[in-house]
Amino acid sequence: MTKNEFLTILANELKKNNIADAEDIINEYEQHFAFKMADGFTEEEIAAKLGNPAVLASQFESAGEAKKYGGKKAITVIGLCFVDLFAGAFFALLIAWEIIMAVFSVSNAVIAVCLFSGMSPWLLIPPMPYWCAAVFGLSLTALSVLSAVGCIYFAAFIRQLMRSYGRFHHNTIAAASGNAVLPSLAIHPRLPAKTNRRIRSAALFSLTLFVICFILGMIMSMISAGALEFWHAWGWFGYTAAN
């Protein structure tokens, strides 16, 4: 088979199979012939190695088939709008929770600083001996770190969930309009193993420190106030001080 015979059969078969952009395909095979002939092969050898042009033509996917699904697209889009509404509300909720956690973390850090430095802006922090305040300060620092770690992980989670939802959105429309579907994305964030380990140990460490310091602070306060309910003795929460 010569180059021209090969290309003619290929062109005819492509046309018969209703393949878009047939010229582009023919061009690729023409270039293949050109490269091989430059290497000293004959047209017959090249054509034989390329394979049967009719078989090759059947391996190109027809563009006409995909259009069949077009009718379902409108329904899918309407359905997706409703899903988007619910998903949007859900994401708003998740983001609100993220903000709450961030505020919680920052306010804990601020209170911890006040406790350490002995400041009491607007007399918001009730009176107590400095060492009790320092231990409570340490415990709140740990709580602040713990919630900051939670914040970071949760932010990664929301981000991945949104990406995953975006991919689902894209795929649903693509499937309805007969386009190629992309691989779906995992819901959970895939952080590097090192980051995962760091997050885990930071969370564990701060949780332990928080619990220990909180209990220690309570015990120290009870002892120094000489009463189980030391907040009564020190006049917290609007109680009048006992002494």
Next chain:
Amino acid sequence: MNTQYKKGVLELCVLALLKKRDCYGYEVSEYLSNHIDIADGTVYPILRKLKSEGLVTTYMQEESGGPPRKYYSITKLGRETFEKEREEYLKFAQAVEILLEDDENDKE
């Protein structure tokens, strides 16, 4: 070997090559037929399929003393897909190897 069976694996091999560098069609064809016993022409339908799935893109580049060549380049989606399918394939191949070797042991 069954060509239909080989086709999916060949897509993976093409992506592996394009992950390393951009190539024109003939390069891909030569690379594959050097390693695997297939008809030279099979590569072009594969490249076209990968392009229609958005795993690769093409661009034209002028060559000194010749017509412009069509280069194939892997996309971000192509990389994602490659990583995922590579892992799946390797796991599958491992399992097949165990099963087939098992068969050999039974005969002895």
